[in-house]
């Protein structure tokens with residue numbers, strides 16, 4: 624076996640540059656089927672997009688639309704979309720998705736799955752895309768063809784993948800049980816929950832504790848963090864890496 628050859632799970636063949644057929648539109652007989660009976664994990668950037676689309680604060684979004692569950696990470700909770708009483712996505716309307724422009728990562732990515740090899744064999748993380756198929760999904764029988772690159776661009780996934788990579792780093796950090804013996808729901812984990820899932824609460828915390836004034840940050844970054852939720856989330860991740868793992872992600876100002 625050559626040094627570069629990778630072994631993927633059985634049945635999973637990366638798409639590389641080959642094309643796949645897919646189209647999802649109101650004319651397919653399965654239209655909206657996948658928005659019912661769905662188990663959907665939500666990631667920090669999904670919550671930002673959805674609460675901003677709805678014009679509500681993140682606390683209200685968590686209260687109304689989210690279930691906190693124990694996912695794959697034994698040391699940090701995951702969030703899932705709370706389905707309605709009839710087991711459909713709360714954002715499914717009579718004509719389809721009512722938050723389409725702001726739909727979560729997993730709704731955008733289907734029918735692709737993304738895997739990232741972080742062993743850095745090539746000096747950088749490498750991403751792979753696989754075709755996935757729900758049995759009931761008729762979108763695969765449509766004629767429209769895509770390359771992975773075209774699909775990522777069409778679904779605006781480049782930004783979402785970058786945010787997913789940031790989140791994967793945090794998830795890896797949380798999986799190391801960085802709570803300094805406080806255990807689940809201790810003060811450190813509560814702070815991490817605030818940053819990751821309740822960004823409007825974290826914005827209040829940043830103001831109350833003058834967090835931005837404590838670090839050497841370019842003026843442009845300060846402005847971005849003050850006005851933009853994704854910039855605030857990235858700052859929050861840097862802050863957590865420093866607080867929980869002592870990483871040099873932020874530089875404290877010297878005290879007079």
Ligand code: SF4
Nearest residue numbers: 658712714715720730
């Ligand atoms: S967010 Fe939209 S696309 Fe995703 S499951 Fe809900 S209704 Fe369907």
Ligand code: SF4
Nearest residue numbers: 647653655657760762
């Ligand atoms: S099942 Fe497939 S084709 Fe049907 S609505 Fe969902 S994604 Fe589109």
